[in-house]
Amino acid sequence: MGKGRFIVEMAKKYPDRNFIGLEMQTVATGIALKKQIEATLPNLQLVCANGAGLTEYFEKDEVAGVYLNFSDPWPKTRHEKRRLTYKSFLKQYQDVMVADGHLEFKTDNRGLFEYSLASMNNYGMVFDQVWLDLHATDAVIDNVMTEYEEKFSSKGQPIYKLEAHF
Incomplete structure (x- = not known):
């Protein structure tokens, strides 16, 4: 998700959808988290992790x-x-x-x-x-x-x- 601009704006644009941002760089995740908190977005969650383990975080058809x-x-x-x-x-x-x-x-x-x-x-x-x-x-x-x-x-x-x- 990088620094979060895209995922934060998507969560604002579509408040009826849930979004999960995945980023492996802790600094970038921290910057995105600051944006999420400032925007008060209950439909956005952030995960600091490697995308190679996607099936560990999500179930089939989720x-x-x-x-x-x-x-x-x-x-x-x-x-x-x-x-x-x-x-x-x-x-x-x-x-x-x-x-x-x-x-x-x-x-x-x-x-x-x-x-x-x-x-x-x-x-x-x-x-x-x-x-x-x-x-x-x-x-x-x-x-x-x-x-x-x-x-x-x-x-x-x-x-x-x-x-x-x-």
Whole structure:
């Protein structure tokens, strides 16, 4: 969840939905917690943990959707298994998500985006929508930005986004 801008804004925008932010960096989790407390959001919980243990935190069919925003691209081939769109992560998302659940992925990194498209396709996911430059479309009207997204899009970098399901 990074520093929490996205998850806090989503919890504000959709007060009838519960959100759980997962982040392994304690400093980033602390910054997000401060935002959550200031906004008084009872529909948002934060967990400081590694996403590799998702099935330890959630039961089968417990999660309606997963948002992957500006994840570390792990560009070296030997680090492929650390990418949040690697097949072992996709399996965990599928294990905890409801049958009609959705996954949204945003990044500024073209290489990671291309890898993710291939990985999800090879896993058998169905793409609902793919954007090669989100901020050049009307879809940006409903978009909730992350800190990184604002930084990169303000510099004119394209933001890549996809929505998919299993």
